[in-house]
Amino acid sequence: MKRFFFETILHPRAVSALHTGTGALLAIQFLLLFPDLPLLYGPDGLVDHALVASPHGLWIADIVDYLAHLTDVAADHALYLLAALYIVLNILLAIHRLPWPGILFLLLFHGTWHTANDAFSYGADYLGASALFYCLCTPLSQPTCRTPILRLLQLHLCIIYFFGGLGKAMGVTWWNGEAAWKAMNQPYHVAEAPSIIGWLGQFPALWTVGGVIVVVLELGYPLFIWVAHTRRYWLYATVAMHTGIALFLGLFHFSAVMILLNLVAFHYAYLDDTTQPVHPSDGEPSRPWWAAWKRQAAAVRDTREGGITY
């Protein structure tokens, strides 16, 4: 058990990708949401907030109301200021300039926006919180230390997919394709979706195969992702599944977060790295992930030109 958790080195490239990816995705998501913020979280928004009161902690709408009462700042302005703070913190995280107390604050701040009240939240917000939690547990100042966090993230992903698969396998509708068909035909989505979805409804066998593939992929994830020979293929298939979810269900952000977590846990961690040797004691400061790519490209160029390799 101790060997499993404590003999692994979290590669600096994985840490870098986690911080950069999480910060960038959360910042982009919020920038895209910016025009609708007052409608969702403002006092004159879509719905009276008393009807969607937060049972799990301090919601951002409560903070905005409090700030508006306490100061002369208009509620919408207070909301935009808090949103700007959230975006700036995420950008700092993405460029590796946010120390761990800042990440802790960002995690709690993310909670006040999204997870303290789930009225206007969806899966991507919760997975974003998990990604921030793992950012908090993997400080950039010690990128090459032996840490159990990689194993924790890997096991967390296995639980996500196993229970996702189990929930699907317990009923019959994922086995006969009905659930996949319903997922593609959700309200709102239908009006925006290409008519090819309706056309594909003429081929039930296709949906059955798709549903079974999803169930097998998710149930098999905790097993085959650990086997060296199947890891890469299972990872590719999982990334393909999330790409499909993004394209056909419009859940771009959710899919991007899942792909990021998968790449951090099972791609960057298992790279056969000959360009950047990792020594737990060297204390080398981390670089952005693109710097590692540059070094890899330089190494390949040196090899072609008869130069040295790392």
Place this chain on the structure above:
Amino acid sequence: MPRRGHTVALTAIGIYLAQVLLFSTYACWHNQLEYADKATRPVPTTLAHIANHPVFTVPAHICGYACGYGFYAPRVGSHYLTEFRIDHRDGQATIAHYPSLSTLEGRVRYRAFTDLFGGLLPAQDGLVRDRELPRRVARATAKSLTQRTAARLAATRVSCRVGAWYIRPLRPAPVDTSSHYLTLFETDIRP
């Protein structure tokens, strides 16, 4: 890391993973829990009580595993629909499904929000959970949505219809591929 440090870290990891498992199990059984008979199936009900205890829910919401991972994992859509008919001051009328939301992200969030209208569904046999409060909250929410839409757009009249989406079954595949929805609630506001 010294041996004591290992033990502490492993204990923390164990507690964390146990909580993730708890919430995932709860989410996986959520549908069954809704129809659970408390007298004959005490285990799922106990699980619900544990999962809803603040000691577990607060860290779960902060760390993001509170949503659980289940059938449509995790919480990616809704089968409820709102339709607003807006009569403007210039005499024109428009139909909208999203009340003024312009971004894809905002609309995805609104779709998750409409899960709340599940409270309007008629009670079924064997249902233990009290449906009255969710129904009242859903009606009040629909009215609030309509009132605020009318005020925001300065409309002379706004009607809102909340429906449950009906998806035609995959088998046998009919020629008609159109979907429609079943109206659950209607409200009409004239400010």
